[in-house]
Amino acid sequence: MLHYSCDICKRPIVAGSDLRHVVKIEVFPAVEDQPCGCPGGGVNQHDSDHLEEMQDLLERLDDAELADIEDDTRSLRFDLCDACRQRFVKNPLGVKGGKQLDFSNN
Ligand SMILES: [Zn+2]
Numbered sequence: 001m002l003h004y005s006c007d008i009c010k011r012p013i014v015a016g017s018d019l020r021h022v023v024k025i026e027v028f029p030a031v032e033d034q035p036c037g038c039p040g041g042g043v044n045q046h047d048s049d050h051l052e053e054m055q056d057l058l059e060r061l062d063d064a065e066l067a068d069i070e071d072d073t074r075s076l077r078f079d080l081c082d083a084c085r086q087r088f089v090k091n092p093l094g095v096k097g098g099k100q101l102d103f104s105n106n
Pocket residue numbers: 006007008009010011080081082083084085
């Protein structure tokens with residue numbers, strides 16, 4: 001039987017009695033779409049032009065740069081107990097902002 005523990009508070013999560021939540025975070029460089037450049041909406045560019053641009057771009061990137069891009073990609077996975085899940089969704093990045101968060105249940 002698999003045993004899980006919360007990645008934030010380290011409390012063991014007992015299957016069957018505790019809710020286990022999985023948080024998956026993917027971090028990767030954003031690839032912005034090229035602006036179309038045809039405000040009239042006319043189809044002046046053929047798809048093949050697009051493909052050539054793409055091949056051009058790929059040819060300019062050498063292997064080292066491609067490896068760099070892969071290295072920038074991170075996929076993280078955490079197990080959270082129910083209490084930590086509730087805190088996480090309220091403040092996923094753990095930012096301490098000016099807004100005071102009150103976790104106590106009154
Ligand atoms: Zn927890």
